[in-house]
Amino acid sequence: MSAPASATPPPVIGVTPGGLRVVTEAIPGVRSVALGIWIGVGSRFERDEEAGISHFLEHMLFKGTPTHSPEQIAQAFDGLGGEVNAATGKDYTVLYCRVLDELLDQAMPLLTDMAQRPSFLDLDQEREVVLEEIAMYEDDPQDQIHDLASRAVFPDQALGRPVIGTREVIGSVPESGVRAYHAGHYTAPNMVVAAAGNITHERVMELSERLLGDLPSVASEGVFEAASAGAPTLVVKEKATEQYHLCLGGPGLSRNDPRRHAQSVLDTVLGGSMSSRLFQEVREKRGLAYSVGSYVVGYADAGQVGVYLGTREDNLGVCCDIIATELRRIGSEPLPAEELRRAKDHLKGRLVLGMESSGTRMNRIGRSVLTGTEMLTVDEIVERVEAVTVDDVQALAHEHWAPEAMSVAAIGPTGELIRDAVRRLSPELAAA
Incomplete structure (x- = not known):
């Protein structure tokens, strides 16, 4: 399994005179290039009065530059046969595209122009678009429930706020405020250019220096509040929905914690795969839910673990019983060797298959350099996954996955029914 990965040259990192970091990974045998411009700012860097401005600014990158109208940007990328998009997270924003290798010289000038010279035309019109996006988000409990869980785990801090922001801020932030946030x-020191595919590092460095040489070379003003997990709490939102949506959440590992590979194994066993315990017990054996599973996420100084469930009223209580049982079992009973082996093989397979995509590789190297995450080779990751022991998994289950130590967020028609179900997870939490 490791031979194809070893045949790929390792990523190369350079820095322009202005302090812009450039990371590339050449992939032999492909005809595409995935290009990303990563910016070290996201919702976690926002003050309360700025909630959602990082995401709003991401939208404005597509609304034209001094030399390209929004329609011309769309037409140009369509004409290149490429893909262009952007995303905002808690600790980064990324603007990216994927094109044929021979079209990089046409795509990169357009992408860099969008990133550094947005015209902020039609700001009020795009404000309405984002307000509609917020309304759509609030109508989607399967999306909103995860943010409610984050708010419970990290209360009264930006890390627990939705990336999308609030109506109040988006509805009132002036153009001058968005311009100042961009500036x-x-x-340059707060940005990374990442490229993967049929490229050379020298070519991407030359283009980056020429196209992004006018970026301010001062360090970013961005700072974020240290993460502080709160005590377990129950957040209930009564809403007329067909299903009850429930999410358990608790503090997890930071993105550079050496135990993160054991955490991935635990997540895979618990709810991160089709053969996982929650998927099998809740969906396959009993037909109690369509969507059930677990997840983990890491930040610079903290992390979060979670379990999500969407089910009808009649099934909510028994589903909570099963979740509680499986969470306690994974912390009290050693994993059978066969189950540990299957989880490791699943993680390795996903890793290697994902590395066949230039987009996946660009995301991996760009995020790593921007956030200071350890950039491991495929072989190194496989080695660390293989080193995970039964005791490692059990220790993490004790530390982070005990149901009585986790917060619960729930959305559904009846708050009292939710509390009755949560009592099966944690009587103390339901009584609070």
């Missing part, structure tokens, strides 16, 4: 964060 303060979109600076």
Whole structure:
């Protein structure tokens, strides 16, 4: 399994005179290039009065530059046969595209122009678009429930706020505020250019120096509040929905914690795969839910673990019984050797298959350099996954996955029914 990965040259990192970091990974045998411009700012860097401005600014990157109208940007990428998009997270924003290798010289000038010279035309019109996006988000409990869980785990801090922001801020933030936010964060030392595919590092460095040489070379003004997990709490939102949506959440590992590979194994066993315990017990054996599973996420100084369930009223109580049983079992009973082996093989397979995509590789190297995450080779990751022991998994289950130590967020028609179900997870939490 490791031979194809070893045949790929390792990523190369350079820095322009202005402090812009450039990371590339050549992939032999492909005809595409995935290009990303990563900016070290996301919702976690926002003050309360700025909630959602990082995401709003991401939208404005597509609304034209001094030399390209929004329609011309769309037409240009369509004409290149490429893909272009952007995303905002809690600790980064990324603007990216994927094109044929021979079209990089046409795509990169357009992408860099969008990132550094947005015209902020039609800001009020795009404000309405984002307000509609917020309304759509609030109508989707399967999306909103995860943010409610984050708010419970990290209360009264930006890390627990939705990336999308609030109506109040988006509805009132002036153009001058968005411009100032762009000027303060979109600076060379706070940005990374990442490219993967049929490229050379020298070519991407030359283009980056020429196209992004006018970026301010001052360090970003961005700072974020240290994460502080709160005590377990129950957050209930009564809403007329067909299903009850429930999410358990608790503090987890930071993105560079050496135990993160054991955490991935635990997550895979618990609810991160089709053969996982929650998927099998809740969906396959009993037909109690369509969607059930677990997840983990890591930040610079903290992390979060979670379990999600969407089910009808009649099934909510028994589903909570099963979740509680499986969470306690994974912490009290050693994993059978066959189950540990299957989880490791699943993780290795996903890793290697994902590395066949230039987009996946660009995301991996760009995020790693921007966030200071350890950049391991495929062989190194496989080695660390293989080193995970039964005791490692059990220790993490004790530390982070005990149901009585986790917060619960729930959305559904009847709050009292939710509390009755949560009593099966944690009587103390339901009584609070």
